[in-house]
Amino acid sequence: MSQINTRMLALNALEDITTNKVFSNKALNTILKKHQDLSKQDRAFLTRLVEGTLEHLIQLDYIINQFSKTKTNKMKKQILNILRISVYQLKYMDSIPDSAVCNEAVKLAKKKGFIKLSGFVNGVLRNIARSLEDIEMPNETSHPIRYLSVMYSFPEWIIQLWLEQYNYETIKTMCQESNKTPKTTIRCNKTLITPDALKEMLKDKNIIVEEGQLLDYAFNISKYNYLQDIDAFNKGYFQIQDESSMLVAEVASPKETDKILDVCAAPGGKTTHLSEITRQKALIIARDISQEKTNLIQENIKRLNLENIRVEVWDALIRDEASIEQYDVVIADLPCSGLGIISKKPDIKYNVTHDQIQSLVNIQRNILTVIQEYVKPGGTLIYSTCTINKEENDNNLYWFEDNFPYKREDITPLVSDKIKPYCQEGYLQILPQYFNTDGFFISKLRKDC
Template sequence: MKNPREIALDAVMDITGNQQYTHRVLSQILKQHQSLEKQDRSFITRICEGTIERLITIDYIINQYSSIKTNKMKPLIRNLLRISVYQIKYMDQVPDSAVCNEAVKLAKKRGFQSLSGFVNGILRNIIRNPEKVSFPPEEKDPAGYLSLNYSMPDWIIKDWLKQYDVQTVKGILETTLRDKKTTIRCNLNKVSPDELKKMLENEGVSVEYGAYLSYAFRIENYNYLNALNAFNKGYFQVQDESSMLVGAVSGIKEGDVVIDVCAAPGGKSLHAAELLHSTGQVSSRDVSDYKVNFIVDNINRLGYTNITAKVQDALVLDEESIEKADVLLADLPCSGLGIIGKKPDIKYNVTKEKQKELVRLQRDILEVVHQYVKKGGTFIYSSCTINPEENIENVRWFMKQYHFKAESLNPYLPEILWSDTTKEGYLQLIPGIHQCDGFFIARLRREH
C-alpha cells in the first residue's frame, strides 16, 4: 500500500520523466485513490504542484549540497530529494525530521538501500545548514537572481525585463507562486450569483466574489469538483475572470450567430451561449475529438441548447461559415505565459523558437478565420500570454492586412479596467497588477 508521499513521488516521476502535464497526472492519480481522506489528497496535490512549480529553485538548492548534480542522479533519487526539499523549504507544518525519515524509508522500499545514506546525508545537511544556499546578487545579476528565487527560466525573465520594470516582473513572479483559488462563472441561466454562493457554502466550500464581474467567484476548501452538487447540476463553469471578460466585451446580442474557432474546453463558447439568453446559435470548434469532447461534456452539464460543438481545424477554411458570424471569438494557441501560475509545466516547455512558431501559426489562423465575420460584425482576438509579439503586434499586423478597425472596450468593461489602451481597443492583463490570469483581449469591427 502506498502512502501519500510515495503517491506524490510517482506523480512527480511521471511528470518530469515522461513530460506529462501536472494537472492531468494529478487528476488520474486522485481518481485512482478516491478513497483517500481529503487531507491526504490535498497533501499529495500540494507536494506535486509545489515541487514542479519550484523545480529550478529546488535543483539549485540540492546542487549546493551535493557533489553529484541533480541531472546526474538516478531519476527516483533525484525526484525523492526534490519532493523532500519542497516539504522542508515550503511546508512549515511538516516536521523536517519526518521528511528525512520518510525519504530514507522510501529509498529503501524502492530498491535503493545503498543510496539511502546519500539521501539522508543531503537532507540532514540542508536542514542543519540552511545558510549555505546563496543566490546571485540582485544588483549585479537581476535575471539570475529572479530566475533562481522564483523558479523561472532566465530567458523568460530577460524577455520580461525588456518589456516591464523590475517591480512589475517581481509582481508577475510572486503571483505565479501564490496558492491558487478556483475561479468560476455562475450559470445565470440556472441560478443567481447569491443563490450559487449559498449553495456552495452549504456544501462547505469557501467562496469569495471575483474582482471584476458580478457573476465571478473564487472558491477553495472542496475535495474535488465532481463531488459538488452545484457543479453536477451545471450551476457553474470553471473559468478565469480574464477569460470571462472576452464574453463581456463581445457585445453579444440576442439572436446573434457566434463562432468560436479554438474553443476547448469551451468556457468562452458557453459564456456566449448564456449571453444569448436561449436565442441565436454558438458554433464551438476545436481541432480534435479529444478537445471537442470536453466542450460537449460541459454543454451537457450546463444544459445550454443554443450551442453545438464540432471538430474543425482553424487552419482549414469552412466554406459554409464565410460571413456568417455576428461575433467571432479567436482565443488562439499561444505560449501561455499568462497562466504559468495555474500550469507551471508551461515555463519548462516553451522556448523562444516555439514562441516564434506560435506567432506564425496565429497569423496563419487569422488569415483563414477572419472570413467568417459578417460585414459590420465583431471579432474578438485573445490569448493567455503577456508576450507582445503574440498579442498587440499580431493585432496591428492583422489590421494592416484586412479591413478591420479597433473599437474601444470601455463601454463593456468595469471602470477599474479602463486605460489608454482600452480606449484604443485592447487590454493586456498582467498578473500582480490585475487580479486574474495574464491575458490579452482586442475588439475589432469588420468594415467591409
C-alpha cells in the same frame, strides 16, 4: 492512507510531469481520481507537494547543488525528484519535522530500488536541513536575471524575454504572483440560478465562497473535496473559468440575434458563457480540432443545460468556404504559450521554448488569416490568448491590422471601472498581479463594411 504513501503518489506524479512530460493538472487529476479514498487532508498534502515542488523547481535544484557533489543534471531522475520533494518540505512546509522528511525520503529511495543511494539521499538532506537558513541566493543587484530565475524558478530565457517587454519591477511582481496557489474560480450559470442563490447553496455545503474581483457572477471557492461531489456543479449551476477569461464574452458583447463562431472552443468556457449572456437565443457554433476536444465542449454544454450551441470537429487552419462572411461574431481564443496561467500550470515555464513561441506566433497568424474571412462586413472579431508575451499579443494585433480590413474598437465602455485603466486602444492586457487572475490578452476588431 499514510503520509509515506501520499509522498510516493507525489513522487509518481512528479516523475510523470518531469520525465514523461504529462501536463501537471492531468498527472495530478489522474492520481486523485485513482485514489478517491484519500482523506481531504491527504489530498491537500499531495496537491501542495506536487504543485509546490513544480513551482520552485529551479530554486530546489539550486539548493541541492550547493550540498551535493553529484550535480542535479547528473543524478538519476528518481533520486533527484525524491530530493526535490524533500527539500520543498524542508523549506516550505514548516509543520513537518526535518527528521521525518529525511526518514521518509530514505524510505522512498529504498522502495524505488535505490538501496545503495539511500545513504546519499540521507546525507544531502540532513546537510541541507542544518544549513537551510544560511543558503545565499544570487545577488539581485549584480545578477538580476539569475536572481529572479532562482528565487522564483523561471528559466533565464523567459526573464530575458520579459525584460524586453516590461520593466524589472513588473516582472518581479509577475513572478511572485505566478507562484501563488490559485483558488478555483467559477462562473455562475445565470440561466439556471442567481449568483446569490448559488453562493448560499455552496456555503451551506461548508465551501468557502469569495466574491470575484471583476464580475458579480464570479466567485472563488475553496475547502471542497472533489468538484464532482458538489451538487451545484453536477446540476450545471456553475462553470470553472477564470475571471480574465470571462471578460472575452463581456468584450464581445453579442446580441441575441447574432450568429457566433468560436474557432478553438475546447473545453467550452467561452462558448457556454456566450450562450448564457445571450439567453440561449444566439446561434453559436463551437469548433475544435479533434473529437476528444469537442467531447469536452459537449460535456459542459450538457451539464449546463444549454441548447443553442452546435459543436463541430474542424481544424481552424483549414479554410471553410461555407463560413465566409457568415458570422456576426468570431471568437479566436488561440493556442498560445500559456505564460499567463503559470500559477495553474507551473510546468509550462519549464516545457515551453522560445522556438515554440515563434512557431505559435506563426500558427496564430495563419489561423487569423483563415478565420478573418468568416466575419460579416461590420462584424466583430475577438482575438485573445492566455499569455503575457507581447510577441503573441500586441505584435500580432498590429500585424493583423496592417494586413486585413479591420479596425480596433474601444472596449472601455464594455468593462468595469476597475478594468478601464488597463485598457489600451482596442485591447486589454491583464497581468497576474492586477486582479489575482490569470494573465490574459483580449482585443476587439471591427471588420470594414
